[in-house]
Amino acid sequence: MAFLAIDVGNTRLKWAMYAQPRPGAALLAHGAEFLENIDKLAEGPWARLPQPQRMLGCAVAADAIKRRVEEQMEEIWDVPAQWVVASAAEAGLANRYDHPTRLGADRWVAMIGAWHRMLASGPARPMVVVMVGTAVTVEAVDATGAFLGGFILPGHGIMLRALESGTAGLHVPTGDVREFPTNTSDALTSGGTFAIAGAIERMVKHVREHCGEEPLRYMTGGAGWKMSPHMSMPFELVESLIFDGLLEIARHRFTG
Numbered sequence: 001m002a003f004l005a006i007d008v009g010n011t012r013l014k015w016a017m018y019a020q021p022r023p024g025a026a027l028l029a030h031g032a033e034f035l036e037n038i039d040k041l042a043e044g045p046w047a048r049l050p051q052p053q054r055m056l057g058c059a060v061a062a063d064a065i066k067r068r069v070e071e072q073m074e075e076i077w078d079v080p081a082q083w084v085v086a087s088a089a090e091a092g093l094a095n096r097y098d099h100p101t102r103l104g105a106d107r108w109v110a111m112i113g114a115w116h117r118m119l120a121s122g123p124a125r126p127m128v129v130v131m132v133g134t135a136v137t138v139e140a141v142d143a144t145g146a147f148l149g150g151f152i153l154p155g156h157g158i159m160l161r162a163l164e165s166g167t168a169g170l171h172v173p174t175g176d177v178r179e180f181p182t183n184t185s186d187a188l189t190s191g192g193t194f195a196i197a198g199a200i201e202r203m204v205k206h207v208r209e210h211c212g213e214e215p216l217r218y219m220t221g222g223a224g225w226k227m228s229p230h231m232s233m234p235f236e237l238v239e240s241l242i243f244d245g246l247l248e249i250a251r252h253r254f255t256g
């Protein structure tokens with residue numbers, strides 16, 4: 001029973017086809033497309049895949065984008081599109097957001113993936129789950145599985161574009177991350193990186209003080225590999241956190 005998992009962010013669509021809708025299932029194929037290229041999925045990377053019997057996705061891009069993804073599926077397959085909406089509780093997690101359904105589905109699914117990854121290797125502990133994509137999100141989860149709350153920050157690209165468009169003298173190429181930057185490129189690149197690192201480390205402190213225990217630290221997202229070397233405390237980089245969460249939810253929904 002092939003299972004298609006899809007994560008539609010504000011920059012790219014990521015997809016993965018699994019042999020079964022459950023954690024640990026064999027990965028048959030996977031890929032990523034910038035949103036401007038998603039109308040070619042059916043005739044391109046999806047053309048030679050097996051027909052999935054189930055699909056589950058999370059999408060935070062505009063509804064029109066979600067519709068275009070559904071059209072690509074309809075072109076070649078007969079499978080209902082199911083999109084995750086954050087809820088008050090799912091797969092062991094409780095959601096303390098003021099309005100639980102307003103939490104980004106990608107954030108909710110990544111936390112579910114992280115929670116089950118932790119439980120697979122040891123006892124429950126508090127966690128900080130970071131996603132570095134178009135935006136950066138920094139989530140706090142306690143050892144009972146309660147999502148306490150999280151930060152949303154601009155990602156690297158948005159920070160740079162904001163500075164470029166709001167100033168006259170900051171149109172420069174990408175630089176390197178330096179402790180003491182001595183040119184504009186390095187100053188911008190380092191400023192963005194350490195702004196994100198600082199917010200993340202602050203959340204680790206909040207969780208440590210609130211829960212009285214050192215949190216486990218997970219990082220994911222397309223730009224996670226850029227951030228993780230610059231953290232003053234190590235984060236486990238897990239590229240598949242959203243897919244792990246979708247597999248976990250799929251197990252509950254599709255295999256009872």
Ligand SMILES: Nc1ncnc2c1ncn2[C@@H]1O[C@H](COP(=O)(O)OP(=O)(O)O)[C@@H](O)[C@H]1O
Pocket residue numbers: 008009010011012013132133134135155156157221222223
């Ligand atoms: N090879 C790459 N392709 C696409 N994005 C990349 C790549 N390397 C790093 N990035 C960064 O990852 C971000 C996209 O990450 P992603 O997790 O796909 O975002 P989103 O989920 O918001 O669409 C881009 O903003 C970019 O900064």
Ligand SMILES: CC(C)(COP(=O)(O)O)[C@@H](O)C(=O)NCCC(=O)O
Pocket residue numbers: 009010011060102103104105106107133134135136137152
């Ligand atoms: C915070 C986000 C923009 C992150 O999007 P991404 O960087 O993954 O494209 C997305 O999760 C979102 O639109 N959330 C809804 C608002 C909220 O979570 O409070």
Ligand SMILES: [K+]
Pocket residue numbers: 007008009010106131133
């Ligand atoms: K995302």
